[in-house]
Amino acid sequence: MGDVSLPEGKASLRLRRAAEGDRQLLFAWANDETVRRMSFSGAPIAWAEHVRWLDAKLQDPACKLYLLTEADGIPLGQLRLEFGTQREAILSISIAAEHRGRGWGAAAIRLGAEEAGRMPGVAVVHAYVKPENAASIRAFARAGFDPPVRLRHSGQAALRMSLGLDAPGARSAPGMAAPGPGREASR
Numbered sequence: 001m002g003d004v005s006l007p008e009g010k011a012s013l014r015l016r017r018a019a020e021g022d023r024q025l026l027f028a029w030a031n032d033e034t035v036r037r038m039s040f041s042g043a044p045i046a047w048a049e050h051v052r053w054l055d056a057k058l059q060d061p062a063c064k065l066y067l068l069t070e071a072d073g074i075p076l077g078q079l080r081l082e083f084g085t086q087r088e089a090i091l092s093i094s095i096a097a098e099h100r101g102r103g104w105g106a107a108a109i110r111l112g113a114e115e116a117g118r119m120p121g122v123a124v125v126h127a128y129v130k131p132e133n134a135a136s137i138r139a140f141a142r143a144g145f146d147p148p149v150r151l152r153h154s155g156q157a158a159l160r161m162s163l164g165l166d167a168p169g170a171r172s173a174p175g176m177a178a179p180g181p182g183r184e185a186s187r
């Protein structure tokens, strides 16, 4: 598995744990038209529902929610890891509409997979993607995930893309510093 380069002219991508203060931003991103269309639960999200959901996720030990930012703190998107019982983490991501298509997505997925690899016992990272979500399929492929497997997810046709963390190089991508909860390293 090779390196995943950052967009041209960009030196770093950071991952920081999301907090209550990110509610509004996460709400706007969650209701982005493409995000809803590419989600397995496509309906718009009401504010009260979002607040309940976010509070639960922030307290859930089986979930880690991150904001992706540039070095100067400009928010680029969000990434979520959900840890299951099968030594697996499920990764989901969205990049803000104005930052898509520049390479952030693939780099962020790789960084998220590395972060999952730092959790004890996690052996594989999965992503569930709608078959029509070409940008996502390409982003996960560029991040080193295996070719998609067809299955059903949330009662719908889906593709699962996976990255085994025991593959050589899977736990550390060259050119990206190690992230960790609450730290401010470039990542």
Ligand SMILES: CC(C)(COP(=O)(O)OP(=O)(O)OC[C@H]1O[C@@H](n2cnc3c(N)ncnc32)[C@H](O)[C@@H]1OP(=O)(O)O)[C@@H](O)C(=O)NCCC(=O)NCCS
Binding pocket: 034, 035, 038, 091, 092, 093, 094, 095, 096, 099, 100, 101, 102, 103, 104, 105, 106, 107, 127, 128, 129, 133, 134, 135, 136, 137, 138, 139, 142
């Ligand atoms: C999926 C998503 C995270 C990708 O992030 P991104 O920053 O746009 O992706 P990148 O710029 O890293 O592009 C990755 C690849 O997808 C391709 N791509 C980007 N936008 C595309 C589009 N609309 N259609 C087809 N391919 C596209 C890029 O050319 C690149 O391919 P390459 O590596 O072969 O050159 C982003 O589009 C997004 O937030 N979508 C809405 C939410 C979503 O679908 N999340 C995924 C569900 S887990």
